[in-house]
Amino acid sequence: MNYNIEEYKIESRLEKLDLILPKNLSFFPENIDIANKKNEFIFTESVIDLNKYFIQNNVIFDFFGGDSELYRSRKNADIYLPSIFFSISAISENPEIVSVSLNILSSYIYDRLKGVIGDKNAKIEFYIETKKKGQIMKIDYKGDAEGIKNLENIIKTLK
Numbered sequence: 001m002n003y004n005i006e007e008y009k010i011e012s013r014l015e016k017l018d019l020i021l022p023k024n025l026s027f028f029p030e031n032i033d034i035a036n037k038k039n040e041f042i043f044t045e046s047v048i049d050l051n052k053y054f055i056q057n058n059v060i061f062d063f064f065g066g067d068s069e070l071y072r073s074r075k076n077a078d079i080y081l082p083s084i085f086f087s088i089s090a091i092s093e094n095p096e097i098v099s100v101s102l103n104i105l106s107s108y109i110y111d112r113l114k115g116v117i118g119d120k121n122a123k124i125e126f127y128i129e130t131k132k133k134g135q136i137m138k139i140d141y142k143g144d145a146e147g148i149k150n151l152e153n154i155i156k157t158l159k
Contacts (some may be wrong), residue, residue: 001147005158008127008138018106019065021129021136025090025097026064027051028083028127038065045071047082048110052130059100062138079112081105081124088129091159102148109145122148128158 014020017038028039043101045065048071054061064085074080079125084105090097109122137158141151 001103001141001143001150003139003143003151003154004017005137005139005154008136008137010127011134013115017065021087022062022064022085023087023089024062025059025087025101026062026085028064028085028125030070030083032064032083039068040063040070041068042069042070042072044080044082045073046080047102050108051106053104054101057100057104059104069139070072078120079109079122081122083125083127085127086129086155086159088131088159091156099152102152104149107136109148113145120144124148126151128155129154130159 013032019034021039027043027047029035029043030040031040035041041064048099054129061084069115084101086098086101105124113120119143119144121142123142127142128137130137139151139154139158141148
């Protein structure tokens with residue numbers, strides 16, 4: 001399991017894109033740092049299947065900026081997952097949402113890697129809204145399905 005935590009400055013991006021931070025769980029586009037308009041948002045193609053996993057488990061995610069028709073496909077043995085935003089209100093209203101979400105992610109990764117030979121990793125970014133107004137913490141993760149579950153305590157301490 002390999003991860004990095006840093007503070008993420010999003011205020012200027014939100015202002016430029018004329019958006020506000022979501023109040024719910026959301027998938028963030030992978031090009032949030034460079035998109036000039038929300039209709040330019042690109043999501044990784046795994047968001048389509050992953051969203052179905054969440055819906056089957058009664059966990060609803062929004063697409064930040066609205067639904068997109070732009071998806072990036074990668075021809076790689078590694079799995080690229082969509083960026084996930086945990087709002088402080090979603091975590092406060094349902095303290096188990098982090099655990100449930102990470103378990104669903106872990107199951108998705110396990111299913112995708114079933115039968116694959118060799119060392120394969122999942123790559124994902126988490127954005128966690130903290131109690132400090134306007135502060136977002138970003139976790140870059142690269143590792144296996146089991147490692148995802150170990151992020152629960154880290155995410156909960158960041159809020």
